[in-house]
Amino acid sequence: MTHKKKLIVLLTTAGLLGTSAVVGAAGMVEKVTGILHKDVKVVVNGESTSLTPVYINGQAYIPVRSAAAELGYTLNYDAKNKEIELNGKGQEEADYMRGTGVIVNVAEDKGQYRIELLGKGSNAWVILFADAKTVIKDQAGKTVAAKDLKAGQQINVEYGPVMTMSFPGQSHAAKITVEADRAVKEDVIQSVKHTDDGWQIQFGETKDGKAVPTLTLNAGKETSVLTPQGESVKWEDLKAGTKVRAYYGPFETKSLPPQSPLFYLVVLSDIQTPAGKMTPEAAQQYRDLAWEKVSDQAKHIKTKKDEAVVEIVSAKESGVMASSDEQKKRLAEIKAANGNLVTVTYNTDQDELIGPLTAVFDFETKAFIGYNIRK
Incomplete structure (x- = not known):
């Protein structure tokens, strides 16, 4: 989002120890006299500038065009309305989050491309969506088509400013730079x-x-x-x-x-403890995901939300029933690769009749697969 500021500005004449200027404000014009202080330094973000302030009635004023350039703004003068408009050109960049990593997977999704990124930054695992507005280039500055992105590419990315509260977080990719093909x-x-x-x-x-x-x-x-x-x-x-x-x-x-x-x-494997359970942090993430799926059954669930049992199981030995075609396809792929699933189990007031309620997730992506078959 670009923020605009409209300011009434004093125009100064550099090189004079005493200077006069005209200030326009709220329909009035007034001639004022100021002192040019060459002994006062103007510092922006820790860097010295060539700006010299003019003091009028104890207040410092600086040339607006030069000041705008130092502060990263663009200036536009509206002669008709006698307004000087400063546009914060750096604001959009400041709102973006930045990350670097490798593309794990790319899939076309309703006219845009879904990119799973794993690496470094404020979010080590994130889902990004690239569309017609996304700027994609290689290191040489050559434009890269979104359809040419692929698993194994190392990229730098700017995304946001909005991000979902899901896990992993999802956001729009504003700029992607392809660094290398790994x-x-x-x-x-x-x-x-x-x-x-x-x-x-x-x-x-x-x-x-x-x-x-x-x-x-x-x-x-x-x-x-x-x-x-x-x-x-x-x-x-x-x-x-x-x-x-x-x-x-x-x-x-x-x-x-x-x-x-x-x-x-x-x-991809061997991150279990000797007891066969996950680390507390990882287990809690699965509990949070599972609760989103089972919360409509809360009146029957006896297990507290944060006390559900989380385990890693072999996909071939699981009793999960996938409902959608996409879930069935992913389950078949996991079984073919001898992969693992994660189960989150809750006891309910119906256990004696149909058994506990167990939500099942893909171990690698944390995508929901389905529920274990109840009796």
């Missing part, structure tokens, strides 16, 4: 170790009973390790056998195995 690999870690420069993980295969590395990824300070929901993961918690999705390169060395820099590592 290679993407989803596999289990063969080995992980600490190095002088950071961390190193290897992917590989087994030949003749021996582990053979096929790719080495080197991580430094710029590398982010996250869950699919944008929560930070410690390197020390990673181990061989952990399923991950790596965004790296795209270049690789010609060594054996090839090596490449790692930028984002998304941990």
Whole structure:
């Protein structure tokens, strides 16, 4: 939103120790005399300027056009109405949130493009919508079509100023800059170790009973390790056998195995505690999502909202019933990939007849899948 300010301004004549000017205000004209103080500095955002104030009756005045430029405003003079209008050209930029990360998924949605972004910024996991108003360019300034955005691209983005209260938050993408196309690999870690420069993980295969590395990824300070929901993961918690999705390169060395820099590592499994439950923070997020789905059954629910049991279960072993075609398709994809679901279970006054009420979500995206079949 652009804010406009209409001001009555004194026009000064630089270079005079004493100066006269005419001030117009509310239908009156008055000749005034002021003192030009060259010994007074005008500082804007910590930076000195060449502006010199004129003091009239103890108040400081500065040239409006020069002041507007220093403050980031554009100036327009309406001669007919004798008004000087300042437009805050920087206000729109100030209202936007900024982030950087990799595109996890892009899908066309009713004439716009739905972008799932995972990375850094005030919102590590966010859904953005790009439309005809979104400015999309590459690093060289060349325009990029929204349909050409794809998973694995690392982007900088400005979005907002409005954002939904959902999880993840959703907003309109105002500006997208495509920084690089990263290679993407989803596999289990063969080995992980600490190095002088950071961390190193290897992917590989087994030949003749021996582990053979096929790719080495080197991580430094710029590398982010996250869950699919944008929560930070410690390197020390990673181990061989952990399923991950790596965004790296795209270049690789010609060594054996090839090596490449790692930028984002998304941990897809092995974030459970020994008890088989999620961390308290993650569990609460699922409880909040589940309550939105079951609140219409609140009169039957005995479990308190924040005490529902949250568990990670194998999709193949779950008893979930998906209702929509989209949910059925996603459930089939999760089962085919041997993926996991998250269940949130409430006890009700109908448990003896039909069993507890359980809402089920996609472990990777937190999308609602359906409810477990009750008796």
